[in-house]
Amino acid sequence: MKVRLGPVPFVYPIPIVLAGADVQGKPNFATLGDCGVMGIKPALVYVSLGQNHYTTQGILEHGTYSVNFPPTRLLSVTDYCGIVSGRQVDKSGLFETFYGELGTAPMIRECPVNLECRVVKEFSIQHRHVFVGEVVQAHVDEAFVSQRDGRRVIADMTQLDPIIYALDNRYYRIGEPIGVGYREGKALQAEGE
Amino acid sequence: MKVRLGPVPFVYPIPIVLAGADVQGKPNFATLGDCGVMGIKPALVYVSLGQNHYTTQGILEHGTYSVNFPPTRLLSVTDYCGIVSGRQVDKSGLFETFYGELGTAPMIRECPVNLECRVVKEFSIQHRHVFVGEVVQAHVDEAFVSQRDGRRVIADMTQLDPIIYALDNRYYRIGEPIGVGYREGKALQAEGE
Numbered sequence: 001m002k003v004r005l006g007p008v009p010f011v012y013p014i015p016i017v018l019a020g021a022d023v024q025g026k027p028n029f030a031t032l033g034d035c036g037v038m039g040i041k042p043a044l045v046y047v048s049l050g051q052n053h054y055t056t057q058g059i060l061e062h063g064t065y066s067v068n069f070p071p072t073r074l075l076s077v078t079d080y081c082g083i084v085s086g087r088q089v090d091k092s093g094l095f096e097t098f099y100g101e102l103g104t105a106p107m108i109r110e111c112p113v114n115l116e117c118r119v120v121k122e123f124s125i126q127h128r129h130v131f132v133g134e135v136v137q138a139h140v141d142e143a144f145v146s147q148r149d150g151r152r153v154i155a156d157m158t159q160l161d162p163i164i165y166a167l168d169n170r171y172y173r174i175g176e177p178i179g180v181g182y183r184e185g186k187a188l189q190a191e192g193e
Numbered sequence: 194m195k196v197r198l199g200p201v202p203f204v205y206p207i208p209i210v211l212a213g214a215d216v217q218g219k220p221n222f223a224t225l226g227d228c229g230v231m232g233i234k235p236a237l238v239y240v241s242l243g244q245n246h247y248t249t250q251g252i253l254e255h256g257t258y259s260v261n262f263p264p265t266r267l268l269s270v271t272d273y274c275g276i277v278s279g280r281q282v283d284k285s286g287l288f289e290t291f292y293g294e295l296g297t298a299p300m301i302r303e304c305p306v307n308l309e310c311r312v313v314k315e316f317s318i319q320h321r322h323v324f325v326g327e328v329v330q331a332h333v334d335e336a337f338v339s340q341r342d343g344r345r346v347i348a349d350m351t352q353l354d355p356i357i358y359a360l361d362n363r364y365y366r367i368g369e370p371i372g373v374g375y376r377e378g379k380a381l382q383a384e385g386e
Contacts, residue, residue: 002291002307002332005345009236010306010331011229012262012355013206013367036204036229038241039321043202046239048231069205072371080378089385098195113203114195125314125325128232132318138203139195152198157359162205164357164367166350169374174206174357175366178265181358185273192282 008167016163016171018081019047020066020106021058026092027106030055031082033165034128035067043135045117051129054086059131062104063119068111071161072173078163079171100137107139112160114139201360209356209364211274212240213259213299214251219285220299223248224275226358227321228260236328238310244322247279252324255297256312261304264354265366271356272364293330300332305353307332 014033021028034048045067049056059065070078077094084091096109100116107114117133124130144155154160157174164172207226214221227241238260242249252258263271270287277284289302293309300307310326317323337348347353350367357365 001335002302003335003338003345004293005331005333005338005347007236007328008331009230009233009238009328010308010333010347011208011210011238011260012306012350012353013208013357014230015204015206017204034230034232036239037202037207037227038239038323039227039319040202042319043200044241044318044321045202045204046229046231048237067204075372076377076381078378079372079375080381083375083378083382084385100197109195113205115203121316121318123314123316125237126232126235128237130231135200135202138198138201140198140203142194142196145196145198152196154198154203154361156361156363157205157357157365160205163371164206164350165374168347168349170349170370171372171374171377172350173368173371175368177363178356178366179268179272179364181362181364182272182276184269184364185271185276188269188273189276192277 010167012166014165016078016165018068018070018108019055020068021055022062022104022106023054023058023086027097028055028058028086029081029091031078038132044132045115045135046130046132048128048130051124051127056129064102064105065117065131065133066105066107067115068108069113070111070163072163074110075163075171100139102136112141112144203360205359207358209271209358211261211263211271211301212248213261214248215255215297215299216247216251216279220290221248221251221279222274222284224271231325237325238308238328239323239325241321241323244317244320249322257295257298258310258326259298259300260308261301262306262355263304265356267303268356268364293332295329305334305337
């Protein structure tokens, strides 16, 4: 039996990211889960923020933002960045920040993966402002990059150790790998042919 | 040291969902990871599909779609739904389907959580079609719903057992809970006051 829980956006799992932008000349970071992929080639990634969010102001000003993926050892400071606003608290000293090609999208060195994004589309919907960005560069800690079959590949998620969230308001760790994309269904495909 | 891996949309973790739509009078389901939350109240959830995808045709026709979250025991058939197109294979018999309030968004009974969505915004970007839907109803297996402090709450992700993905092309299981939202950063907040 199914129970109706009403209009709840219960997508799971949700990635926890720190969205970065320069606001009034300083790096600021907002914790959010409303982030995802919209395209692969070209690489499109969105973030959805409150229209009055401090970070929103910086993205609107520069047309750029970063997406940073905190590992679980940064749980406290990541949660903190979701509790306090950059309007009240200067978050620029919480992390070691660096810039890439865009020059206005501050990134967090302590996060193993950082995406530098240029806004290519934006819109307001209800009380949100949604930015769709084209990833111009992905920066990854060299410890998590290796060579396989002549190509550079990234470590699996158990090493990247992301903070994961769901609308039950809990944070989770990633579990073990259980399969490979476009391979687990091959047997069913063969049956059908 | 950071290594530059180029314009890769390396968001992680990625939720694996089965997007459902009626196409030419039959339920069809597409496996995708390009799905996420855009707003809480009202509840907004997007899916991004190829413009020529079979499922895209059904969503355009009815203005509705569903988002279904397969548990890991459905890994093979979920991967299969990402390999084959509804144009070639009739996927309507792969699952037990049901309809909710919208009447045209087929949902999968075997998935513990199903979201029924009405399209409130759509746009093309590059070779994708993005649908932003308002969740009109969340359907959850009663086994995963309980009462706590007089409110209905949903089981944690270790019980829902979602299929998780990353751009390393691997599937993963969820790990253990490690904290509570808006609580883990309270100590840092108190320090700052």
